[in-house]
Amino acid sequence: MGIREEPADAWLPDEDVLACMHAFGAPEKDINAVRARIEAQREALRGELNGADFPVWAENWDVVMAFQDVQTQWVRSSFSGQRMGLNYAGVNAWLDRFIRRTRRKNMFAGLQLMERAVLVADQELADKERR
Incomplete structure (x- = not known):
């Protein structure tokens, strides 16, 4: 390597x-x-x-772009492949490298909000497929 x-x-x-x-x-x-x-x-x-x-509000743009960058950090179920959440160690490593210390707390909160929205959307799709 x-x-x-x-x-x-x-x-x-x-x-x-x-x-x-x-x-x-x-x-x-x-x-x-x-x-x-x-x-x-x-x-x-x-x-x-x-x-x-x-549409993305200007004040949310950086979080949306950060979320795009951390897409490799999804933890998936070994049985179903379903997303379980983000690997916070990997997300924090990304934040440490690319985001100023003063902005990390808010950025992390925004990433968690988007993570929850994705998980809810995944669940809605799964529920729809079962019907």
Whole structure:
């Protein structure tokens, strides 16, 4: 097993980066470049949804994108393959790597909310199939 090197352009700025740039007096051209990169990221991620458009409030966007990133952390029943919940150790490792400490508690709460919604939807589908 080797070490995986991240691509040079893997840096994903967010609104916090813009706030820091403003606070430290970064040149406007640099701020605009980062703002353009954030918007490009959002457009690329929207394209990944395969045309399944749905409204997301701006204040929830980061949680929705984080939820997309932690989709590999589902724990499944060994018998049925049904989702049981997220592997919180893996989710917390992701949060530690990508989310500022001051935002982790709220981000985790948002991820738990989405986790519960998925589990409820899974149960509704299972109930519908049994009928």
